[in-house]
Structure formats: structure tokens, C-alpha cells
Amino acid sequence: MFVLLLLVPAVSVSACNFGDNNWALGCDFPGNDFKNLQIPGEQCGQACVDDARCTHFTWNTYKRGTCWLKEGQASDIVCNNDRSFVCGQIVHKNCKPNFGDQNWAFQCDFPGNDIRNVKVEASECGQACSDDARCTHFAWNKYDGCWLKDTKKLFTDAVCTRNPSDICGCVRDCEEAGETFKHCKPEFGDKSWALRCEFPGEGFKTVQVPASGCGPTCLWDTRCTHFSWTSANNGSCVLKSGRIAFSDAICTKDFDTVCGCERNCSRDNSLQKLAWNQEFKKSEDGLDIEILLDFGNGPKLYRIGYYQNDIPQAPCMTPGTKIQGQCRFLRHCVLEGFHADFDEFLQHARVCEDGYVS
Incomplete structure (x- = not known):
């Protein structure tokens, strides 16, 4: 889950005492x-x-x-x-809270729509909102603590307050103005998971676990390749199966979501990466990959298969080399491997010397 880490700046008090007034x-x-x-x-x-x-x-x-x-x-x-x-x-005049790429900001409020008040520290207010299924937005101040709110507002609807230590933020139904949300892309970096995202599509199983347990739950189930987690029902981990790329993940309007991929995960779209150049082509039936090679008798299309240690069916060689071997050609599965992970595809790909596999 996201953790709201706050460094509250010291407030200097002028000799002209404003107190809590403006x-x-x-x-x-x-x-x-x-x-x-x-x-x-x-x-x-x-x-x-x-x-x-x-x-x-x-x-x-x-x-x-x-x-x-x-x-x-x-x-x-x-x-x-x-x-x-x-x-x-007039501190709120011409003032706009600065959220940046965060879901919270200092010195701001979302007025009204209070559900209840919780006496917690500033760093715990966002989590308190996440834990209450009714809460979408929150605001914290040093006098009242954390106000949980139920409202649908833009980040631009937040108003400035007088106190620099005030905090406001959004957890669910967080609307962003203009093109901000349209161009949002989840940031995985070198991790297998990201915050505020989901992989579209139905899952085959839903498990009630905390966010930190969703990835391991996917790993324990051999059918699971990727997952999406939300805070619904005290934490719902949706296990999903199928070839997927990290670039397929989409941002959610809720900040308390997590998505990740544990198996067969591609870091980029291999088809776009290769742009279907002169070497790789789809087979006539559109279900497999062929490669254009010239072994001395002119260029020719060769059907590609995966090298496996069981049931060799035909002589083959690694594309672009003269390394001989045996491989089992599995019809209609090579295209999936090509989509999912191109590096792994190259490691296992072999081409039949006579260009045909029955």
C-alpha cells in the first residue's frame, strides 16, 4: 500500500502575532x-x-x-x-495546492462532505481513509486531526488553508483535470509491481489478503501470471492468467490499488520493438511466426519452433547460425512466446531446415 510519509516544516511566528487568524x-x-x-x-x-x-x-x-x-x-x-x-x-486568494504527482499536498483542504473524525497523526490520515470503504478524500489539521470525506472532486477543487502543516489528499475516485489522467502510465521501474494501477480483464480467483500478500498469492498458484489488488472488502487480490506486458497496465482513479506480474512478463511490446521488419512475418494462417533466411539457396521463409528436450521431431538450427539440434515444433504457441518475452523467445527459437513442419 502507499505510505504517506510527511516531513512537517517548522512554522515561524512573527513578532506581529497572527495566531490562528489571517x-x-x-x-x-x-x-x-x-x-x-x-x-x-x-x-x-x-x-x-x-x-x-x-x-x-x-x-x-x-x-x-x-x-x-x-x-x-x-x-x-x-x-x-x-x-x-x-x-x-487572504491566503487562499489565487492559491492552488501543489499535488505534483502525489495524492496529497500541504496547506490545503477539501471543504465539506465529512464522514467522521479520527484522532491520528498526519502520517496516518491517508491510511485511515484507505481503511474506510466510504472514504474517498481526507484532510488533516493539528486541531481536529483527520477528517474522512466522501466526495467526488478534482484535485483542482482543493483550497489553500492558513496553516502550513495542514494536509489534504485523495485515495479513491481521484479525478484529475485535463490530460493528466489520460496520459498516466504506471511506473514499475525494475520491480514486478506498481501502485495505482490494474491489469484489465477478468480474473479466475479473488482472495482476501493485504496488498503485500497479493504477489506471493499469485506465485503460489501456478495458474496465475499477473494480479490486481484493491482495498475493497478489506483487501481483494484478483488473480489473472495469460500473456501480458507491463505496458498493458493502466492507471486507476484510486490511489490504493496495486498491480503486478509474476510470470511470463514482458517489459516492452516486442511486436512494436521489431516493427515487423523483413525478417519476421506471420504465417499464412496468422497463428505462428516465420522468419526469412538465406542459407545459400536464396531467401526462404522458415517456420519457427521452440527447442525443448522432449519428443524431438525434426532437425533444426538457431536462426542466423549453423548450430544444429533437435526441436519440438508446437503449432500456434510460438506467437504467444513472441509477444510475451522476446529475449526468452530468441533463446528457445529454432528453425526447421526444410522450412516446413507438419
Whole structure:
């Protein structure tokens, strides 16, 4: 399963004490003024909220009360110890939480749609959501802990919050705007499994095990070649069988999924890799592979078979060499091997010298 690892940064507190508010007394943000209004101090923050350009503000007693609306990045705060001054920031204005390629971000929230509250550490909130089948999104703050939520929202629907240690994220039904999800590809690297993915198609068996037990369960069943795991029903491992390439895996909208391949797994699409060049062709019936070779009597198509130690049927040689041997040609199975793992295919491939196998 994914593990939410968090390094919560230290929060510096200015001498002008904002506390849990977005404003403080005795302070100023110099510069960046674009407008001023003669209004009472308690209306200045709302005036900034109502103006799309405004990101921060200062109020003082100039002309019996002036609200200075400011734009852009707030400058360094100046503490003047004059409590007739008020300054503040509209922290959510023009702010978008930065998820990157993660399913969580700092200083954000998905407002509303709360299921329940759980008193856990920030690093445990994502897992708490994953463990509750109703939960799709979550938010954590230092006051209330972890809020589990049931909602279908885009990552772009997340809003910024004041506290840098706040966290929000998505576990299931995680919608991404634009082309992000369309072009998503699971990242296996050099591993046999990846997060947030599945192999399409029906399975032959479903086993209730944790995510960490799905791969071993597939290995123990000789029919299983690949698998997909979800958190449904406290962990469901779907065992599947058939030739597959890692590139066949697709991303899911749920981040608490796992997929993997344990047998006959190809790292790339061999047919695309070879692009059906002049050497390899399909047989006329479309069920086997033939190779175009010239052994001195002109180029000729030869049927390819797999070398095996049992029941030799015809003399054969390794393509491109003069290594003689015996092989058993298995009709209609060579194409599958060609698809599944081209390196293994080359190790076992042999060609019949007379170009024909009955």
C-alpha cells in the first residue's frame, strides 16, 4: 500500500502575532498598493476578499480610517507596535495546492462532505481513509486531526488553508483535470509491481489478503501470471492468467490499488520493438511466426519452433547460425512466446531446415 510519509516544516511566528487568524495588530505590509478605501477596520479584510486583485491589506487611522488594498506577493511584514494599524493576508486568494504527482499536498483542504473524525497523526490520515470503504478524500489539521470525506472532486477543487502543516489528499475516485489522467502510465521501474494501477480483464480467483500478500498469492498458484489488488472488502487480490506486458497496465482513479506480474512478463511490446521488419512475418494462417533466411539457396521463409528436450521431431538450427539440434515444433504457441518475452523467445527459437513442419 502507499505510505504517506510527511516531513512537517517548522512554522515561524512573527513578532506581529497572527495566531490562528489571517490578520494581526500593530503591523504593515509596505508597498504594492493599488486602491484605498475609507472604511472601518473590521470591513477591510472583506473588502480585500471582494476584490479579485487583492491578496493582502493594511488598515490604519489615516483620514479617520483607510483600508489599503494590495496585490502580488506580500512583502516582509513590518511590526510598528502601533495597535491602530491592522494588516492581513487572504491566503487562499489565487492559491492552488501543489499535488505534483502525489495524492496529497500541504496547506490545503477539501471543504465539506465529512464522514467522521479520527484522532491520528498526519502520517496516518491517508491510511485511515484507505481503511474506510466510504472514504474517498481526507484532510488533516493539528486541531481536529483527520477528517474522512466522501466526495467526488478534482484535485483542482482543493483550497489553500492558513496553516502550513495542514494536509489534504485523495485515495479513491481521484479525478484529475485535463490530460493528466489520460496520459498516466504506471511506473514499475525494475520491480514486478506498481501502485495505482490494474491489469484489465477478468480474473479466475479473488482472495482476501493485504496488498503485500497479493504477489506471493499469485506465485503460489501456478495458474496465475499477473494480479490486481484493491482495498475493497478489506483487501481483494484478483488473480489473472495469460500473456501480458507491463505496458498493458493502466492507471486507476484510486490511489490504493496495486498491480503486478509474476510470470511470463514482458517489459516492452516486442511486436512494436521489431516493427515487423523483413525478417519476421506471420504465417499464412496468422497463428505462428516465420522468419526469412538465406542459407545459400536464396531467401526462404522458415517456420519457427521452440527447442525443448522432449519428443524431438525434426532437425533444426538457431536462426542466423549453423548450430544444429533437435526441436519440438508446437503449432500456434510460438506467437504467444513472441509477444510475451522476446529475449526468452530468441533463446528457445529454432528453425526447421526444410522450412516446413507438419
